[in-house]
Amino acid sequence: MTATDTPFYIRVAGLTIGVWGDDPALNIRIDPTIEQFCVDETDPDVKVRASVGMLTEAPEDEPVFESGGLWKLSKRHGEPCYRFVSPYFGPQPYKEACFSADFSSGAVQLHKPYLTAVQSIYPLEYPLDELLILNLLSQRRGVEVRACGIIDEAGRGHVFMGHSGAGKTTLARLWAAETNATILSDDRIILRHHSNGYHLYGTPWHGEAHFACTAQAPLASIVFIGHGPQHALTPLAPTAAISRFMTCSFPPFYDPEGLAWMLEFYTDVVQAVPAYTLGFLPNAQVVGFLESRLM
């Protein structure tokens, strides 16, 4: 795809990003995992223009948040601006993404000296695509959690949350091997509330097992997972579940309103959907164990 081609549109959890190539020098290529999340032309929630240019120092930027890794967030003329730096390149940003205050539009610029003439680029390369969706969600739309999510054969959704190493990918593989469940993701799930209740959605940001599915389902259970000496499912009080949710989230630390919304969302969802802790052994029996208790 080149800049003269039509834009592409990505939809994650019902939120759509439209990307226009704005530069003949830019060869746009969509990340293979993202491709299944592409949709036909539509009116997107965010319109992004992508180009190639020379990124320079930005002394007028007001620092807002340092991720401690690839990106930092600043305010430029009152509007959010992400700059991405990689140890591979050095201190000069390889990408800048600046948005309107409501994240309805933005511009991504890639640092030209870092690109070869023939290189094809996905302008929203991780983590920008996920950061963008997180900002949209924080506008009272929903939350993203570290989780494996499945839709069981009755069409009900179940979310299994945990840190790295808790067993999300293991569980996803076991569900896939042992049942006809749809695996939405083995690492990231989005939760949203609609008039008919809470729903879970798959995302493109998968884990080691590469499960990434666009489907969605009503949320039937919330499970916080960890390895244990035996399979054990224990009901969790709402207040304890809220704390657990926070540890498996991507809190917008730089956005007090978004942070308050996240807490509000968790407070409500744990009243509406049963929550549990699961200790399990990494074997196939855990699937039958969960089916007998949750489904």
Add this chain to the structure above:
Amino acid sequence: MQPPNAQTTSHTPLKKPYVKPEIRQVLLRPEEAVLGNCKTAGVSGPGSVGTCSPGAIACSSLGS
């Protein structure tokens, strides 16, 4: 004969027992909470495109 306040009592909602507020510390993992790093351990670049995720500049989104 019913006690004078029998009807009133049957319609009075039960008060929830008082629970003293408490502060609960939640331990976050900053390295997992802010999307600060690539999802893969490796770092690619213009010279390594083709060996990592196609179209990658600094991060491959494949894997966690």
